[in-house]
Amino acid sequence: MKQISTRFSIAVHILSVIAITNGNDCTGDFIAGSVNTNPVIIRRIMGMLKKAGLVEVRPGVGGASLLKSPEQITLLDVYRAVNLIEDNQLFRVHEEPNYNCPVGRNIETVLQSELKEAQSVMEQRLAQTTLSRLTAKFK
Amino acid sequence: MKQISTRFSIAVHILSVIAITNGNDCTGDFIAGSVNTNPVIIRRIMGMLKKAGLVEVRPGVGGASLLKSPEQITLLDVYRAVNLIEDNQLFRVHEEPNYNCPVGRNIETVLQSELKEAQSVMEQRLAQTTLSRLTAKFK
């Protein structure tokens, strides 16, 4: 199966680096070195984090800093920032079943409500973990 | 973002049809008509459900039936049957971060444990919904 993209984990990595360095000379190239990937990947994800209002970047000279404190940034915030998804639905449901069949007629509505519940509890669990909680566990 | 494949929702659809028809003349082509897709798709997914011990198919003559009662089949059973995933990890984490960086050194372990938790609560929610609970809501 297709797993959830590494954009999410990289975004958390990026924010952790910014949090730890306290925004000191935290350029895209520096972060790319820590993540061990191409700087453009970092810039792209940083763009999403900017759009979500989580970070700001000093234009020209470079360097990123957090717009919210690490205690206020949760994994759900990051997840939502980088995983823009159709209708915010993690689970995709097959379309246009046969409405002449009692199953085809009902499956979408009935199943969707259960899947939304499952997605919701996952997201609420993500919302319980803050960035500061994560970085506190670093050794 | 890439959503979770419709294999899952189709598999639930398949099992619902079998449950409702009570395994009466429930051929792949018939189910394909209800799902409104190609019969081969149904056979492929049915193969996974067979491997997971959820259904059996009469060879030659055709027709599927449940190997467990609808009260005993949960959405998690179905999810696990059709979404075989590397290491059973829904979230993918970027590999080979820079171990010379305190973030790169710790991010994998620390983040993984949180993500596993989030995945786990979602799966436990799926486990609470049985096939019979679903079909009972059909109108």
Add this chain to the structure above:
DNA sequence: ATAGTAGTAACTATAATGGTTACAACTGGT
């Protein structure tokens, strides 16, 4: 002016998905 940085566009390779056609193997009924 220049060096270093950010922001994008454009391109590539890879993989998963959803679908299709084709074919072999099996079964029950005639």
Add this chain to the structure above:
DNA sequence: ACCAGTTGTAACCATTATAGTTACTACTAT
């Protein structure tokens, strides 16, 4: 014994997301 209907696969295809790369413009402090 044949035949129709079915299952189980293999092979192929188009589409899409992902992850990465190169290249270029624009901006800022020195």
